[in-house]
Amino acid sequence: MSGRTYRPEGIADEFTQGVRGGENQDGTTPSSGTPAPTTPQVPWIGWRGMLRWTWRQLTSMRVALMLLMLLAVAAVPGSILPQRGQDPAAVVEYLGEHPTTGEWLDRFGFFEVYSSAWFSAIYLLLFVSLVGCIVPRTIAHARALRNRPPRTPVRFARFPARASGTTSATPQEVTAAAEAHLRGGRRWLPTFRVDTGDGTVAAERGYLRETGNLLFHLALLGLVVAVGVGQLMHYRGQAIITEGRGFANAVVDYDTFESGAWFQPESLVPFSMTLDSFTSEFATDAVAFAQSRDFTASVTVTEPDGSASAETIKVNHPLVIDGSKVYLQGNGYAPDLLVHDAEGEVAFSGRVPFLPEDQVYTSRGVVKVPDVSAGLDQVGLIGYFLPTAVIDEDGSARSVFPLPESPLLVLEVYRGDLGLDDGVPQNVYRLDTANLTPSLDADGERVKLLLEPGDTVDLPDGLGTVTLGEEVPRFVALDLRHDPSLAWVLTFSLMALVGLTGSLFLPRRRVWVRSWTHDGVTHVEVAGLARGDDVGLQPEVDRTLAAVPGLSPDPAEPTPDPAPTHETKEG
Amino acid sequence: MEIAELSDLLVWAAATALAVAMIAFAVDLGRRTDERVEVKAQERVAAGSVTTTAGADAPAPVAGTDGVAEPRRRAAGIAMSTTWLGTAMLLVAIVLRGLAAGRAPWANMYEFTMVGSFIALVVFLLLNLRRDVRFLGAFVTGLVTLFLVVGLNSFHVAATGVQPALQNYWLVLHVGVAIAATGIFTVSFVMSALQLLRDSRDAGSPFLTRPGFHWLDRTPAPAALESMSFRLNAVGFVLWTFTLIGGAIWAEDAWGRYWGWDPKEVWSFVIWVVYAAYLHARTTRGWSGRRAAWFVVVGYACVLFNFTGVNLIFNGKHSYSGLS
Numbered sequence: 001m002s003g004r005t006y007r008p009e010g011i012a013d014e015f016t017q018g019v020r021g022g023e024n025q026d027g028t029t030p031s032s033g034t035p036a037p038t039t040p041q042v043p044w045i046g047w048r049g050m051l052r053w054t055w056r057q058l059t060s061m062r063v064a065l066m067l068l069m070l071l072a073v074a075a076v077p078g079s080i081l082p083q084r085g086q087d088p089a090a091v092v093e094y095l096g097e098h099p100t101t102g103e104w105l106d107r108f109g110f111f112e113v114y115s116s117a118w119f120s121a122i123y124l125l126l127f128v129s130l131v132g133c134i135v136p137r138t139i140a141h142a143r144a145l146r147n148r149p150p151r152t153p154v155r156f157a158r159f160p161a162r163a164s165g166t167t168s169a170t171p172q173e174v175t176a177a178a179e180a181h182l183r184g185g186r187r188w189l190p191t192f193r194v195d196t197g198d199g200t201v202a203a204e205r206g207y208l209r210e211t212g213n214l215l216f217h218l219a220l221l222g223l224v225v226a227v228g229v230g231q232l233m234h235y236r237g238q239a240i241i242t243e244g245r246g247f248a249n250a251v252v253d254y255d256t257f258e259s260g261a262w263f264q265p266e267s268l269v270p271f272s273m274t275l276d277s278f279t280s281e282f283a284t285d286a287v288a289f290a291q292s293r294d295f296t297a298s299v300t301v302t303e304p305d306g307s308a309s310a311e312t313i314k315v316n317h318p319l320v321i322d323g324s325k326v327y328l329q330g331n332g333y334a335p336d337l338l339v340h341d342a343e344g345e346v347a348f349s350g351r352v353p354f355l356p357e358d359q360v361y362t363s364r365g366v367v368k369v370p371d372v373s374a375g376l377d378q379v380g381l382i383g384y385f386l387p388t389a390v391i392d393e394d395g396s397a398r399s400v401f402p403l404p405e406s407p408l409l410v411l412e413v414y415r416g417d418l419g420l421d422d423g424v425p426q427n428v429y430r431l432d433t434a435n436l437t438p439s440l441d442a443d444g445e446r447v448k449l450l451l452e453p454g455d456t457v458d459l460p461d462g463l464g465t466v467t468l469g470e471e472v473p474r475f476v477a478l479d480l481r482h483d484p485s486l487a488w489v490l491t492f493s494l495m496a497l498v499g500l501t502g503s504l505f506l507p508r509r510r511v512w513v514r515s516w517t518h519d520g521v522t523h524v525e526v527a528g529l530a531r532g533d534d535v536g537l538q539p540e541v542d543r544t545l546a547a548v549p550g551l552s553p554d555p556a557e558p559t560p561d562p563a564p565t566h567e568t569k570e571g
Numbered sequence: 572m573e574i575a576e577l578s579d580l581l582v583w584a585a586a587t588a589l590a591v592a593m594i595a596f597a598v599d600l601g602r603r604t605d606e607r608v609e610v611k612a613q614e615r616v617a618a619g620s621v622t623t624t625a626g627a628d629a630p631a632p633v634a635g636t637d638g639v640a641e642p643r644r645r646a647a648g649i650a651m652s653t654t655w656l657g658t659a660m661l662l663v664a665i666v667l668r669g670l671a672a673g674r675a676p677w678a679n680m681y682e683f684t685m686v687g688s689f690i691a692l693v694v695f696l697l698l699n700l701r702r703d704v705r706f707l708g709a710f711v712t713g714l715v716t717l718f719l720v721v722g723l724n725s726f727h728v729a730a731t732g733v734q735p736a737l738q739n740y741w742l743v744l745h746v747g748v749a750i751a752a753t754g755i756f757t758v759s760f761v762m763s764a765l766q767l768l769r770d771s772r773d774a775g776s777p778f779l780t781r782p783g784f785h786w787l788d789r790t791p792a793p794a795a796l797e798s799m800s801f802r803l804n805a806v807g808f809v810l811w812t813f814t815l816i817g818g819a820i821w822a823e824d825a826w827g828r829y830w831g832w833d834p835k836e837v838w839s840f841v842i843w844v845v846y847a848a849y850l851h852a853r854t855t856r857g858w859s860g861r862r863a864a865w866f867v868v869v870g871y872a873c874v875l876f877n878f879t880g881v882n883l884i885f886n887g888k889h890s891y892s893g894l895s
C-alpha cells in the first residue's frame with residue numbers, strides 16, 4: 001500500500017503511526033519507508049511513474065486541502081453575479097448594463113457558475129482525490145477491524161494517562177474485574193475490545209471512529225451521485241390555474257416545463273387537478289399590517305383510474321401525487337374581462353391573471369385583444385388590479401389591503417398592431433407599446449378607465465366596451481416537481497451527518513492494566529493512550545482503576561492533572 | 572408597558588451588564604499580568620538568575636489555568652457575576668420576545684442576534700464550569716455587547732408573527748441549530764484568534780512583544796488553545812452540517828427544491844467548506860497549528876458575512892431579516 005493516509009477528523013494517530021511505521025501523514029513525499037519504486041527526485045520516471053506520481057499528488061491531503069479552498073472561493077462569484085438558473089432576467093439586465101465585461105464573464109461561465117466547467121472540474125477532482133484516499137483506507141480499516149488490542153507494554157511511564165493503587169484482591173480478580181468493566185454491559189457490542197494475559201489486560205475501543213469517518217466520505221460521494229442522477233431524471237412544470245378550472249399532468253398543459261436528459265414524457269402520470277377555491281389570510285394588527293399569514297388552495301385531484309379526491313395545498317405543505325410534489329408558489333387575482341369591439345362583436349372574453357407586485361397586491365396585468373372585427377385596430381389594455389382601493393385627493397388610486405374588500409381595476413388603452421402575427425413568441429404578461437397608440441384625454445394625459453366588479457365602460461376613441469365580471473376569481477401558480485433521487489439524497493446526507501458525528505466524537509482509546517503481588521499486597525497500574533486530544537482519557541483510566549475490588553488508591557503517584565491543558569502530542 | 576418593549580429594555584440592560592463584565596474581565600487580565608510578572612521576577616531572584624531579558628518575552632511555561640493557590644481575583648468575580656446576570660436578563664428578554672410574537676423567538680435578524688449572543692455566553696459560562704476560561708471573558712462579553720447594540724440599533728423589528736413559509740417546526744430546528752452553531756463558532760473564533768496572537772508573541776513578533784500585550788502570557792499555551800478551539804469547532808461543524816441538511820429539507824417543502832444556490836445557500840456552503848478545510852488542515856503536515864487557526868478566522872468572517880452581508884446586500888429567497 002502506498003504511503004498515504006487521509007484523516008479529516010484531524011488527529012495525528014499515535015496508533016497507526018506505530019502500526020504502519022514509515023507512513024507519511026500527508027503522503028506527498030514518499031519517504032524511505034514507502035516501497036514505491038519511483039521518487040520525485042529521479043529525473044525521468046517514465047510515463048507510468050509520471051502517472052503514479054500525479055495520482056499520488058492528487059490523492060494527497062495537501063492537494064485535497066487546496067481543492068477545498070478553491071471550491072470555497074469558486075462558489076462565491078455565483079452569489080455576487082446574477083445566475084441564469086436563479087434569475088435569467090437579471091442576467092439579461094446585467095449583460096445590457098455591462099456589455100464588454102458581461103460578455104467576457106459569460107464566456108467563462110460566470111452566469112452559470114455551478115454548472116461551469118471550472119466549478120465542476122474542482123469538485124470532480126476533489127472527489128477523485130477522495131476516492132483515491134478512501135478506497136485504500138477502507139481496505140485497511142476492514143483488516144484492522146479484526147485486530148486485537150496491542151499487548152500490554154512493559155513500562156507505563158511514557159503514557160499520558162496513568163493511575164495506580166493497591167488492593168486486597170488477587171491479580172486474577174483484578175484482571176477479571178477490569179475486563180468486565182472495560183467490556184461494559186452489552187454483550188453484543190462491547191465498549192472495549194479486551195485481551196487478558198497473566199495479570200495483564202489490554203483493551204482498545206474506537207474502531208467506529210474510523211468507520212464513521214469512512215462513512216462520512218463515502219456518503220458525500222453518494223450524495224453527489226444522487227444529486228446528479230436527480231438532475232438527469234427530474235422534471236418540473238409550472239401552471240397558473242384559476243378557481244373552478246384545472247389542468248392535466250401533460251407536458252403541453254404547463255406554462256413552462258423543464259426536464260433532465262433522462263426524462264421520458266411517458267413517465268408523467270396523467271392525473272388532472274381542479275382548483276376548487278383559494279383562501280388567504282393577512283395580518284390586520286398595526287405591527288405587521290397586511291403581512292401574509294396563510295394561503296390554502298383546495299383542489300380536487302382526479303387519478304387516471306377516475307377516482308377523485310379533495311386535497312389542500314399550502315405553503316410548506318406540498319401535495320404529493322404519484323411521487324410528484326405540487327407546490328403552491330404564488331397567487332393573485334385573475335379578473336374576468338369581456339371586450340366588445342367597435343362593431344359590438346365579442347373580441348375577448350376570459351380571465352386574466354394580474355401578478356401582484358407588492359404586499360397589498362397591487363397587481364399588474366395585460367390584456368391583448370387581437371381578434372377584433374376585420375379592419376379595426378387591435379386593442380391592448382395595461383392596468384392594475386387593486387383589491388382594496390382608495391382614491392387619493394389627486395385622483396390616483398392605490399391598494400391598501402390584499403383582500404378584495406373594494407376591488408378596482410384601472411386600465412390604460414392602446415390600439416394598433418399588437419404584433420402577435422409575426423410568429424415571435426411574446427410574454428403574455430407584457431405589452432410592447434412601442435408601435436401602439438395610447439388613448440389620450442383632452443389634456444393629453446393617458447385615459448384611465450376605472451372599473452368596479454360588474455361595471456361596463458366604453459373604451460375611448462370608440463374602440464368598444466370593456467366589462468369586468470361580477471366575481472373576481474383567484475389564481476394560483478402551481479409548481480409540479482418530480483425528482484426520483486430525493487430519498488437517496490436525504491439518506492446520503494443523513495449518513496454523512498452520522499458518520500461525521502462518529503468520526504469527531506467517538507473516542508479512540510487504549511487502556512492497559514497490570515497487577516502483581518508484592519509482600520502480600522496486590523499492586524495495580526493502569527495506563528491509557530488516546531488518539532490526539534481526548535479529555536476523557538484520564539477519567540477513563542480512573543474509572544478502570546476504580547472498578548478494581550478492594551482498592552486503596554496509591555497516594556504515591558499523583559495522577560497527571562487532566563484539566564488544564566491537554567497538551568497531548570499532536571502531529 | 573407591552574411585553575415586547577420590556578423585552579427590548581432587558582436586552583439593553585443585558586448589554587450594559589455585559590459591557591461592565593467586559594471591563595472587569597479586562598481589568599482582571601491586566602492585573603493578573605502584573606502579578607505574574609512580579610512572581611516571575613521573584614522566582615528569578617530566588618533562582619539567582621542573572622538573565623536580563625524581559626520576563627514577558629518568555630512563553631509562560633504552563634497554561635494560565637492551573638490551580639496553584641491563586642490570590643483572590645475580585646475583578647474576575649465581578650466580571651463573572653455580571654456575565655451571569657447579563658445572560659439571565661438576555662434569557663428573560665428572549666422568552667418575553669417569544670411570548671410577544673407568539674412563536675419561537677428566532678425568525679429575523681434581530682432575534683437571531685439576540686439568541687446567538689445568548690448561546691455564545693452560555694457556551695462560555697458552561698466551559699467555565701468545567702475549567703477556568705475566564706481569560707476568554709473580555710472578548711466574549713465584548714463581542715456579545717457589540718452584537719447586541721448593533722442588533723438593537725440596526726436590526727430591530729417589532730415582534731410579530733411570521734409569513735406562511737416560516738410557519739413550520741423547521742423554524743425551531745433549522746434556525747435554532749444555526750444559531751447554536753453560530754454561538755459556538757463565536758467562542759472558538761476567540762480561542763483561535765488568541766492562539767494566533769499568543770503564538771506570534773511567543774515567536775517574538777515585534778508588535779506583540781510590546782508591554783501592552785503582557786496579558787497574552789495569561790492565556791494558555793497555543794497548543795492548549797488550539798485543542799480547545801478544535802473541540803468547539805468540531806461541535807459547531809456538526810451543527811452547521813445539520814443546519815445545511817435541515818435547511819435543504821425545509822427548502823424542499825417551502826421553496827420547491829432542496830438546493831438552488833441562493834446567496835444564503837452559497838455562503839452556508841462556503842462556510843461549510845472552509846471549516847471542512849480547517850479540519851483537514853489540522854492533519855496536514857505544515858498546516859496544523861497556525862495555518863489551521865487562520866481557517867477558523869476566515870470561517871468566522873464568512874459566518875458573520877453570511878449573516879449580515881448576505882441578508883442585507885443580496886436579494887435571495889432567504890430574506891427573513893424583516894428589514895427592508
Ligand code: HEM
Pocket residue numbers: 677678679680683736737745746749750814815817818819820821822823825826829830835836839840877878879882889890891892
Ligand atoms: C438549503 C437551504 C438553506 C440553507 C443552507 C440555510 C442556511 C441558513 C443559515 C446558515 C442560517 C443562519 C443565519 C444566517 O446566516 O442568516 C439560516 C437562518 C435562517 N433560515 Fe435558513 N437555510 C436554508 C433554508 C431555509 C428555508 C427553506 C427557510 C424558510 C422557509 C429558512 C429560514 C431561515 C430563517 C428564518 C433564518 C433566521 C433569520 C435570518 O438570519 O435570516 N431557511 N439559514
